[in-house]
Structure formats: C-alpha cells, structure tokens
Amino acid sequence: MSFKIAIIGAGSVGFTKKLFTDILCVPEFRDVEFALTDLSERNLQMIKSILDRVVEFNRLPTKVTATTDRRAALEGARYIISCVRVGGLEAYADDIRIPLKYGIDQCVGDTICAGGILYGQRNIPVILDFCKDILEVAEPGAKFLNYANPMAMNTWAAIEYGKVDTVGLCHGVQHGADQIAEVLGAKSRTELDYICSGINHQTWFIDLRLNGRKIGKDELVAAFEAHPVYSQQEKLRIDVLKRFGVYSTESNGHLSEYLPWYRKRPDEITRWIDMSDWIHGETGGYLRYSTETRNWFETEFPQFLESAARPIDPAKRSNEHASHILEALETNRVYRGHFNVKNNGIVTNLPQDAIIESPGFVDRFGINMAAGITLPEACAATCTSSINVQRMSVHAAISGDIDLLKLAVLHDPLVGAVSTPEEVWQMVDEMVVAQARWLPQYAEAVPAAKERLSKSRIKTREWAGAARRDVRSIDELRAEKTALKQAV
Known part of the structure; x- marks a missing residue:
C-alpha cells in the first residue's frame, strides 16, 4: 500500500x-x-x-x-x-501563571479550566x-x-x-484499563473487558468484566485501596469512585481540575494529591514535565x-489508536477503540452537539460507534457541566466575542468554585492581553482590555500554588535516571 x-x-x-x-x-x-x-x-x-x-x-x-x-x-x-x-x-x-494570581491552581490546564x-x-x-x-x-x-x-x-x-x-x-481509556487490570490481578489487560463512555478526560468505566465476571463498585474500591501505589497516588480518583460508583479514566491531577470540589482551597489540594509524579496533582505539573522533557531532548x-x-x-507497538485505525481502514482488520466524535445520539443523556468519547469499531466502512449508551446520572451531570463550558468556548473562539469567553470561564466548575465574577472578568482580560499574538480573533478587543486593566483595583497575588516544584536541571535529571537504573 x-x-x-x-x-x-x-x-x-x-x-x-x-x-x-x-x-x-x-x-x-x-x-x-x-x-x-x-x-x-x-x-x-x-x-x-x-x-x-x-x-x-x-x-x-x-x-x-x-x-x-x-x-x-x-x-x-x-x-x-x-x-x-x-x-x-x-x-x-x-x-498556569495568570490564573494562580486569582487563586486557581491547575495541575495541567489543557482541557477546560482557565488554562484549557x-x-x-x-x-x-x-x-x-x-x-x-x-x-x-x-x-x-x-x-x-x-x-x-x-x-x-x-x-x-x-x-x-x-x-x-x-x-x-486520546490514551486515557487505555491507561485507566491498565490500572484496573493490575489492581484486579489480571495476568494481562486482555482479560479485562469494559465499556467506557463520557467525554474526553471525563470518561467512565460503566461496565467492567474480568474473564467474563462482572466487577462491581465494592470490589473495585477494595482492590484500589489495597494497592500499595495507587492507593496513595489516586486518592481523589478513588474518592470519586466511592461517591459516583464508577472509575474515571483520567489521572488524579487531571480529574481534580474538572470538578469544583477538590482544588478550591490550598489545604484541600494537598490533602488529595500525591507528589511522587506530576500527573497526580502537582501545581503546574505538566508544564514542569514538558519543560524538562524539551530541555532533555x-x-x-x-x-x-x-x-x-x-x-x-x-x-x-503502543496502544495509541492512530496506527490501529489506519490498519483497520486500509486492511479491514477490525479494531475496537474509544473515539472522540459528535454525539448525535450515541450517549443518550448527553447533549447531541457535544463531542463524546465512547466505544466504536473500525473497518473499511469507517468508524462505527456503539449507540444507545446511557451514563450514570452523576457522570452525565459532571460531563454536561464541562460540555456547556466547551460549547461557549468554541463559539467564543469562532466569533472573537470576549464577553462570551468570560462567560465560558465563569461557568467552568473549578473557576466558579474559586473566583468571583469580577475576578474572572479581569483574569480573562489579562490572559487575552498576554497572549494577544496567538489570538487574532480578539485583536479588536485587546485595546479595551488593556484600558480596563489599567484602571482595575481588584487585588491579585503572586502565588506559586499549593504544590509547586521547580524545573529540574539537566544534571538533576541525569542523576535521577542513573539512580533509577541502579535501583532496577
């Protein structure tokens, strides 16, 4: 070919x-x-x-x-x-930096929340x-x-x-499935069957089968709490599992940003995160990791x-979907994965215009989604909050409407739990001015935003966040890699 x-x-x-x-x-x-x-x-x-x-x-x-x-x-x-x-x-x-001035502490900031x-x-x-x-x-x-x-x-x-x-x-579903297979003692992930659905970074394992046997909430909670590593790294994720009844695909740090409950006060942030790796909730963790990775390369x-x-x-061969999709489309070897597409009835209790992430099968006829999935009500409610933010954000990006952009940020679950409307309005002005060179659709809005900022009396603070780490030097990274090799 x-x-x-x-x-x-x-x-x-x-x-x-x-x-x-x-x-x-x-x-x-x-x-x-x-x-x-x-x-x-x-x-x-x-x-x-x-x-x-x-x-x-x-x-x-x-x-x-x-x-x-x-x-x-x-x-x-x-x-x-x-x-x-x-x-x-x-x-x-x-x-990451500007929202911190208004008390908004993000781990990743690339999906929703102010940064996303x-x-x-x-x-x-x-x-x-x-x-x-x-x-x-x-x-x-x-x-x-x-x-x-x-x-x-x-x-x-x-x-x-x-x-x-x-x-x-995305690869969140695969990574979550790996964790579940491990805590349940599976010899390989092939022993685990699952239906996972929702929206990207808020996808939920709504049906789990280990060698054909259905796995319930209590068994899964007990398995995670007994695991020597995940019980510490995924504390927030396990808490959501206990309350919602299903496990989320997304990492502890990522998931914490999409909910209004766990990152709104510094003492709560440190209670729910783990600092063994950036992905478990560190302030600006992915920014630090990305910077170190670039410098290392x-x-x-x-x-x-x-x-x-x-x-x-x-x-x-990795479990990234791309190669498997191309193989299925070109050779007709059927592939099952989880894909982000327009809903159009696939998930019954999410908005029809939303981009959902859900199971599908690929062959020469294309990507064929499994329709008629219904999420547990709490999962649907959480996803819908994010979808409303996404919809407004897309429309703002298309129109260059800074007022709609501010409303999108105001309706973000974590931002709304931390900041007042006045703070959100100023924060968005500050972010749009700082990033103007990459925001051509807001060119006409920038002068007025600068004018408002020059007259604002809303107090901000220079804050590193509840759990910030410095970017490590190349020598520090080398030493850490050497220590890991010696430990193995």
Missing part, C-alpha cells in the same frame, strides 16, 4: 516517533510516505534525522519528508495527524486553517486525526466549522539519534 500521512506539529519529537514506528509495525504500510510539518525548522530536522535513522536501520522503502510549508505537507495526504501546541511553552506558562479554555482560543483558529488546507489540497475524503488538546474543543471546531472528517484520539539529542538505530518490534 502506498499513501501519504501528514503529521502537523511533528516537532513533538517523542510522540511523533511513537506514531511513526507504530504505523510501520503494519507490514502493508512499508511504502507509506510521511510528510512532517512544524513551525520550527530546527525541530523538524531533528525528528527527520531520527525517523530517517529508523528507516535506514530497518531497510525500509518508507519515504520521510519535512517542511515548514504546511500546504505542501498536506498535498495529497490521505490521513492528517495533529499534535500541535499553539503558543508553545511560552503561552502555556501564562495558562485559553488554550482552545489559541488552537481553534489554527485548526480551522488546517481544515481549509485539508479540503483544498489533501486527498478527497481525507481523515483528520486530532491528538491535540483541548481535545473536545479542537474536534468540535473541526467537525462543526471546519467541515472535515475528524476523529479525536535538546541536550541529549545524539542519544535519541543513536537509540533510533533499532529494529521495529511489532510486539512493542
């Missing part, structure tokens, strides 16, 4: 390499062309060097190109994969540019696979306004290049 795959934001080096090697685990895909595109010429050449090394070592006919000309990369592509982070770490730092909403405002105009190019120069009927956050908002905009065949992809690039000279091992 010979077709073209374009990867936008290919400078996300580790993730691009994973997608690349996963796809090449499919024997029929040896002759595929990969077209890499990114704003950074330097990052593009680094990742191309790595992928060229993989191709050369494995003696494959695979073609890899790299260009900063996005339309050239998209020309004739059958599949387009997006891994973009508009504004990079510079804008992301403001997503502004992230969506930066991404959506760019996503629509992608869609325009796809319709104009890609292969007719090309499929857009969006991995970029905020997943629901990006996918919503691409489907509703970009008019491109789009599916949103730039310093240790020769090591990454050397490690690329290894055989592609199909046994080590």
Whole structure:
C-alpha cells in the first residue's frame, strides 16, 4: 500500500516517533510516505534525522519528508495527524501563571479550566486553517486525526466549522484499563473487558468484566485501596469512585481540575494529591514535565539519534489508536477503540452537539460507534457541566466575542468554585492581553482590555500554588535516571 500521512506539529519529537514506528509495525504500510510539518525548522530536522535513522536501520522503502510549508505537507495526504501546541511553552506558562494570581491552581490546564479554555482560543483558529488546507489540497475524503488538546474543543471546531472528517484520539481509556487490570490481578489487560463512555478526560468505566465476571463498585474500591501505589497516588480518583460508583479514566491531577470540589482551597489540594509524579496533582505539573522533557531532548539529542538505530518490534507497538485505525481502514482488520466524535445520539443523556468519547469499531466502512449508551446520572451531570463550558468556548473562539469567553470561564466548575465574577472578568482580560499574538480573533478587543486593566483595583497575588516544584536541571535529571537504573 502506498499513501501519504501528514503529521502537523511533528516537532513533538517523542510522540511523533511513537506514531511513526507504530504505523510501520503494519507490514502493508512499508511504502507509506510521511510528510512532517512544524513551525520550527530546527525541530523538524531533528525528528527527520531520527525517523530517517529508523528507516535506514530497518531497510525500509518508507519515504520521510519535512517542511515548514504546511500546504505542501498536506498535498495529497490521505490521513492528517495533529499534535500541535499553539503558543508553545511560552503561552502555556501564562495558562498556569495568570490564573494562580486569582487563586486557581491547575495541575495541567489543557482541557477546560482557565488554562484549557485559553488554550482552545489559541488552537481553534489554527485548526480551522488546517481544515481549509485539508479540503483544498489533501486527498478527497481525507481523515483528520486530532491528538491535540483541548481535545473536545479542537474536534468540535473541526467537525462543526471546519467541515472535515475528524476523529479525536486520546490514551486515557487505555491507561485507566491498565490500572484496573493490575489492581484486579489480571495476568494481562486482555482479560479485562469494559465499556467506557463520557467525554474526553471525563470518561467512565460503566461496565467492567474480568474473564467474563462482572466487577462491581465494592470490589473495585477494595482492590484500589489495597494497592500499595495507587492507593496513595489516586486518592481523589478513588474518592470519586466511592461517591459516583464508577472509575474515571483520567489521572488524579487531571480529574481534580474538572470538578469544583477538590482544588478550591490550598489545604484541600494537598490533602488529595500525591507528589511522587506530576500527573497526580502537582501545581503546574505538566508544564514542569514538558519543560524538562524539551530541555532533555535538546541536550541529549545524539542519544535519541543513536537509540533510533533499532529494529521495529511489532510486539512493542503502543496502544495509541492512530496506527490501529489506519490498519483497520486500509486492511479491514477490525479494531475496537474509544473515539472522540459528535454525539448525535450515541450517549443518550448527553447533549447531541457535544463531542463524546465512547466505544466504536473500525473497518473499511469507517468508524462505527456503539449507540444507545446511557451514563450514570452523576457522570452525565459532571460531563454536561464541562460540555456547556466547551460549547461557549468554541463559539467564543469562532466569533472573537470576549464577553462570551468570560462567560465560558465563569461557568467552568473549578473557576466558579474559586473566583468571583469580577475576578474572572479581569483574569480573562489579562490572559487575552498576554497572549494577544496567538489570538487574532480578539485583536479588536485587546485595546479595551488593556484600558480596563489599567484602571482595575481588584487585588491579585503572586502565588506559586499549593504544590509547586521547580524545573529540574539537566544534571538533576541525569542523576535521577542513573539512580533509577541502579535501583532496577
């Protein structure tokens, strides 16, 4: 088989390499062309060097190109994969820093909450540019696979306004299933069957079967509480399981941002999180991790290049959905996964226009979702709160309506639990002014926002958050990696 795959934001080096090697685990895909595109010429050449090394070592006919000309990369592509982070770490730092001045402590800030909403405002105009190019120069009927956050908002905009065949992809369901299989003592995840549904980052394991036997709430709670690691790392997640009756796919830190109950006071934050790794609730944890990862890659690039000279091992193919979807569409080998698509009746008690994440099957006929799923009422209520925020955020990003943007942030569950309307109005003004270069739709609103900020008397504070850690140096990272190797 010979077709073209374009990867936008290919400078996300580790993730691009994973997608690349996963796809090449499919024997029929040896002759595929990969077209890499990114704003950074330097990052593009680094990742191309790595992928060229993989191709050369494995003696494959695979073609890899790299260009900063996005339309050239998209020309004739059958599949387009997006891994973009508009504004990079510079804008992301403001997503965390500015809300902290108003008492809003985020672990990740890339889905909803103040940071996630502004992230969506930066991404959506760019996503629509992608869609325009796809319709104009890609292969007719090309499929857009969006991995970029905020997943629901990006996918919503691409489907509703970009008019491109789009599916949103995430790995939260797979990671949650791995945990459940482990605590229940399964020999492998293949022993666990499940139905998981909801919205991205708020998906719920509503039916669990271990070797065909149904697993109830009490058994699952007991299994997690008995686990020596997860009982400490997932305290908030276990508490939600006890109260809602079902387990959430999302990590302790991520889940804490979407609910109004666990991060609204500093003493409550430290009670529910775990500092053994960023993902369990650390303030700005993902920003720190992303910064360290970038610094490590730039310093240790020769090591990454050397490690690329290894055989592609199909046994080590990851559980990221992309390669499996492409394999099913092209070869008719059926794949079951969990996908982000427009609801349209798939989940009965969520809004029809929402982007839901739910089970589906892929074959040559496309992605076929299992319809008629009904969530437990508490899960549906929590998801609906987020969907309302997402809808307003998408509409604000499309229209450039700063008042609607402020209303979206005001209705965010965690923001509403922490901040007053006056604080929200000022915070949004401050974020829009700080990120103006990535927010072209708000250009006309920026001067008035600056004027309001110059006259504001609302007090803010310089606060690092309830559980902030400093970015580690390369030497510190090396020492930690060496210690881990010695421990193993």
